[in-house]
Amino acid sequence: MNSEQVTLVGQVFESYVSEYHKNDILLILKESDEDAHYPVVVNAMTLFETNMEIGEYFNAFPNEVLTVFDSALRRSALTILQSLSQPEGASMKQNLHARISALCCPLIRHSVFIK
Secondary structure, three states: OOHHHHHHHHHHHHHHHHHHOHHHHHHHHOOOOOOOOEEEEEEHHHHHHHOHHHHHHHHHOHHHHHHHHHHHHHHHHHHHHHHOOOOOOOOOOOOEEEEEEOOOHHHHHHOOOOO
16 A cells, blocks of 8 residues: 555544544543553444445455554544543553454455454
């Protein structure tokens, strides 16, 4: 993936999780274990409907796209944390991972299992 594609994928995913998974992220930020790994499960079809190019990039470059998703998820979490008026008990978690669910058969055949 080139830098423009990485930027697009990151921006779309960050916007998507901020809108559709804000509550999931808030719950994670309130967890006490700083070192645990926290998944955010994203429905593939809903995400890909948001931007069809994301689905194409995911199909062509699954490992690279998952890495971009994880980075975008961390950016979104940081933005959400900073927006809290009273972040008592909330803290940034470094081990956030995007998990993609509801992949259709053609995508499953050409993709890797999510980390």
